[in-house]
Amino acid sequence: MKSQKPNKIWKSEVAFSVLYELNRRNPQYGSAIAKNQGIGYSYIVHVKKALIESGLIVTAKSGRVVLFKITDKGRELFHHLRRARKLSLPDE
Numbered sequence: 001m002k003s004q005k006p007n008k009i010w011k012s013e014v015a016f017s018v019l020y021e022l023n024r025r026n027p028q029y030g031s032a033i034a035k036n037q038g039i040g041y042s043y044i045v046h047v048k049k050a051l052i053e054s055g056l057i058v059t060a061k062s063g064r065v066v067l068f069k070i071t072d073k074g075r076e077l078f079h080h081l082r083r084a085r086k087l088s089l090p091d092e
Contacts, residue, residue: 014039015047019056019078022070030059030066 021033030048034041048068051057056074060067070078 012047012050014043015051015056016078016081018044018047018051018068019070019074019081022057022068023075023078027060027067027069030068033068 017037017039018033021028021036030044031041034044048057048059048066051074052059054073055071056077058069058071060069
């Protein structure tokens with residue numbers, strides 16, 4: 001997977017999945033996000049730094065587990081992206 005620049009992270013499906021899960025239930029462990037989305041935890045780790053640098057999430061570490069929390073900026077971006085995706089879907 002190619003390295004993401006922080007200002008382009010919103011284009012990543014994995015980043016959207018993280019924001020989606022955190023919008024549903026906040027905060028969550030990274031491993032729970034991966035399980036709920038059916039993706040490998042390594043993909044979550046891959047986008048974590050860019051999400052933090054972009055101010056979309058914050059994390060707290062407790063031992064070996066990492067708790068993810070969406071920020072107001074992350075929630076706002078998530079809702080914007082969700083609306084944009086709904087508009088781009090064809091009518092049934």
